[in-house]
Amino acid sequence: MEPTMSALRPASDRAPLPLRSLGSGRVITYLYLLALLTKPLGAQSANPAATLRGRILDAVSGAPLVGATVAATTTGASVQTDSAGRYRIDGLKVGIHRFLVSAAGYNRGSVSLAFAPREVMERDLELDPVGRTLSAEDSAKAQILPTVPVTAPMSAGRRFDDFERRRTTGRGQYLTRTQLEEGQFGTLQDAMRPLRGVRYSCAGSTCLVQMARAPLGCSPDYVVDERVDNMFGPLVPVRDIQAIEVYTGASDVPGEFAGTNAGCGVIVIWTTNGRASKRT
Known part of the structure; x- marks a missing residue:
């Protein structure tokens, strides 16, 4: 079962610096000096890696799941949720990554997400408990079927x-x-x-x-x-x-x-x- 996801809240982009209208030669000089003054050393090779963070929740109760595993199949990175059900995976390359989510007593889930350079994506993912039971409302709507003989489950x-x-x-x-x-x-x-x-x-x-x-x-x-x-x-x-x-x-x-x-x-x-x- 694919886990459900909350809405994406992308990080805001930095607004571009306004430039005055200058002659062509002066524009090049101005941009060069501006780059030297405003960019830290090594900024040209800044890490474009993206980040995924969020919480893993019980799909029925909405409670956070402690110790759930979130793994990126494309990188092999794997983390576990903390006491608040939160997780964070850094160092994701630009492109599409698939994530597998698992927790003891819950059905495994997976989701594929696309990342832009330096994007910080936040996703809350839900897992269904194994053997999830119907709610009272759903049970009332359920059709009653004739009893049929069944064999005991395998040990x-x-x-x-x-x-x-x-x-x-x-x-x-x-x-x-x-x-x-x-x-x-x-x-x-x-x-x-x-x-x-x-x-x-x-x-x-x-x-x-x-x-x-x-x-x-x-x-x-x-x-x-x-x-x-x-x-x-x-x-x-x-x-x-x-x-x-x-x-x-x-x-x-x-x-x-x-x-x-x-x-x-x-x-x-x-x-x-x-x-x-x-x-x-």
Whole structure:
């Protein structure tokens, strides 16, 4: 579900300096002197980066969400909201960026926004709670349907049957929730650092996971709750992860994940609120 957004409140632009009418030669001299007097040293190379800031709110109650994660998929930057539900991401290049928002107990959301140079954009984003219930007004309007027999929901243990089955083969590397808690890892990338055959390609503050046996520039596939999701996969908060499977090369990748990109490796992530497997 796409989160709703408040109206954009762009920062005001600085008004241009008025100039008197001068001769062509004097105009050039005047502008040159004016630039020297009014512009600080290095202003010509001022950082044109933009900023996104705002709050993450509960879509039902409007309450601020503390500790929600806002991640820019285009830069890899990720921040968490403070005690007032506020967030801020700086250093955004001019153009379109996609942001993923997540919080424990809430459905994930995403939004794409376009930024101008040095723009400070303010957006309040709302997330729907998992299993959101209808309001009294909506319930009154709801149509009552005949009762039909249903089966009980699949237990968490049944959901992880495939994880346990693959772990017994020993072909990959596996991390459980207990191991993640004991390691006190801050990010998914931190959790995978101790694993063999995993390396990192870093540019500035952004690091991408790559497999040691994979060709240069070949990124692994991310499978989140049995669905390939290379956009959100690298940004899943550790607190939302129940288990991780890491396969570093084509010879390790199980048949259900094999494909044209298998040689780059596969990272399988099981989240707390993931869907149950469909079994017959």
